[in-house]
Amino acid sequence: MNLNAVKTIYVHEMRRFWRTITQSLVSPVLSTSLYFVVFGAAIGSRIDQVEGVGYGAFIVPGLIMLSVMTQATSNASFGIYFPKFTGTIYELLSAPVSFLEIVAGYVGAAATKALFIGIIILLTAFAFIDIQIAHPLAMIALLMLTCISFSLLGFIIGIWAGNFEQLQLIPLLVITPLVFLGGSFYSISMLPPVWQTITLFNPVVYLISGFRWSFFGVADVSIGLSLLAITAFTAACLGFIWWIFRTGWRIRQ
Amino acid sequence: MTAIVSVKNLRKAYAGGFEALKSINLDIQEGEILALLGPNGAGKTTLISTICGITTPTSGTVTVGGHDTQTDYRAARGMIGLVPQEISLEPFETVFSTVRFSRGLFGKPRDDAKIDEILAQLSLADKRDNKVITLSGGMKRRVLIAKALAHEPRVLFLDEPSAGVDVELRKDMWEVVARLKASGVTIILTTHYIEEAEAIADRVGIINKGQILLIQDKAELMAQMGKKQLRIDLAVATPDIPAALAKYELQRAPDGRSLTYTYDTNGPRTGITTLLNDLQSAGLQMTDLQTQQSSLEDIFVGMVKEEA
Structure with a gap:
């Protein structure tokens, strides 16, 4: 195990985060604050409780998930796409490192950044709304799992992308709709029955539901199913990345 | 090694x-x-x-x-x-x-x-x-x-x-x-x-x-590159290489109008002076002299061309 390499990649990636700390943090905090003002205070004041939780508090887990998923994906995809773009990927390919070490370095850093942003947003939420966290340990664990799994997804996107447009494409076309339709701002039970069934095919539903359960003890789907879904998603991403490095898809001739 | x-x-x-x-x-x-x-x-x-x-x-x-x-x-x-x-x-x-x-x-x-x-x-x-x-x-x-x-x-x-x-x-x-x-x-x-x-x-x-x-x-x-060639153009074509010049291992052009002598520039003596004297003694009249050296480039171009 080349631990030095993992550490080197991780530290290198985190340095970029610290270099751009203002833009890394200001924009998610600002956009979340806007959501709180618009949905929490303005519209939320006209909405009754959802599942026994005030609307302002109800959307907190969904908002955190929205930011964390987007940030994890874009951080990880950029992290591995940039060496492809500058050509410095030759160094990764010729270094005595295994695919797991490369992934651990890049995904570890991207997940850390996303986790950091998730926590900042949670702290921002405390400034607006009074919330109690029912299962804090489970909340942290689910948050970390989400950070890791979406960073893995981002890593795949970064390897797949042939240009900067494609890099933006998946987060914009896939992740944002899935998160919005995954119950970030509403309970699945509020949907008509047909849509409730369709929604169950959206993997993000399980993440948000599980995460919301850790806050309020209520969920759209059972927490066991949520955990299973996250684990399956993480395993699928890891499996795909393993295949990428085995075949050299898009990185090795 | x-x-x-x-x-x-x-x-x-x-x-x-x-x-x-x-x-x-x-x-x-x-x-x-x-x-x-x-x-x-x-x-x-x-x-x-x-x-x-x-x-x-x-x-x-x-x-x-x-x-x-x-x-x-x-x-x-x-x-x-x-x-x-x-x-x-x-x-x-x-x-x-x-x-x-x-x-x-x-x-x-x-x-x-x-x-x-x-x-x-x-x-x-x-x-x-x-x-x-x-x-x-x-x-x-x-x-x-x-x-x-x-x-x-x-x-x-x-x-x-x-x-x-x-x-x-x-x-x-x-x-x-x-x-x-x-x-x-x-x-x-x-x-x-x-x-x-x-x-x-x-x-x-x-x-x-x-x-x-x-x-x-x-x-x-x-x-190999140190080898040089001297081409001697003759006024009158020679049907064969005179026996007196055998030691120089000359090559005769097919039309007999020129002879080529290969020598080593790194050697102590190139043998050019004696060759020219011997040519005169053998009664061959020279019209022109040309030297050429094969370089790494020649070898390279030659090999690459052969392959093409």
Whole structure:
């Protein structure tokens, strides 16, 4: 195990985060604050409780998930796409490192950044709304799992992308709709029955539901199913990345 | 001397069927500078990429220091430093941090003094904290070399080190290579500049269309190049070479109007004076004299053409 390499990649990636700390943090905090003002205070004041939780508090887990998923994906995809773009990927390919070490370095850093942003947003939420966290340990664990799994997804996107447009494409076309339709701002039970069934095919539903359960003890789907879904998603991403490095898809001739 | 890099029956065929490498066999001796000479598209970069792990071989094996690059890639790659043809660097990193990154990536513990030493060796000490983007092309190439040396490899691959570099910088690069060799590093470089191979290599390999056509000690090649030919045009065609001139082993042109004498410029005597005297004694009248020397370029062009 080349631990030095993992550490080197991780530290290198985190340095970029610290270099751009203002833009890394200001924009998610600002956009979340806007959501709180618009949905929490303005519209939320006209909405009754959802599942026994005030609307302002109800959307907190969904908002955190929205930011964390987007940030994890874009951080990880950029992290591995940039060496492809500058050509410095030759160094990764010729270094005595295994695919797991490369992934651990890049995904570890991207997940850390996303986790950091998730926590900042949670702290921002405390400034607006009074919330109690029912299962804090489970909340942290689910948050970390989400950070890791979406960073893995981002890593795949970064390897797949042939240009900067494609890099933006998946987060914009896939992740944002899935998160919005995954119950970030509403309970699945509020949907008509047909849509409730369709929604169950959206993997993000399980993440948000599980995460919301850790806050309020209520969920759209059972927490066991949520955990299973996250684990399956993480395993699928890891499996795909393993295949990428085995075949050299898009990185090795 | 023992082979530090050993390439056996290495083949690389791309999905489209193009065969970039056709069963390459090559032993690189520890401590030598080997220049791989070949036209564009000959397979030089593919060969280097395959040895370094960037390209997966279709078949064949490569060992570095006895370690197979496929089955024991960690040990093999740890011994190799690669300087790519393209200048591929992260623009916003400082020289020092990008070189330190390379060292860590290759699993070596952090050693800032070592990195400073490498930077000094490449005359980059004063650029230590500059961002890569602010450097000139020649300096960037040095940074690439510094990155490749950061983990103290025993074998260094330089892919076209002087492509797009002006004459002065090229000479500079040759000095860097000479210093590296003196420090015990084995160097394999690709080039399509014949002068470059002549100037710095111990051995020269000629590669074209995925095959190594020749690999020879440079001194031997130079000895071949030391051969010169003197062509003597005659006023009147001669039906045969006079017996008195037999010792010169002259070659008669088919039309008999010229004779060619091959001699060694490195020898103590070229024999030209006595030949000219003997020609006169034999009654042959000369109208013109011409000398020509075969260069590495002639050998190279000849071989590459033959292949075409």
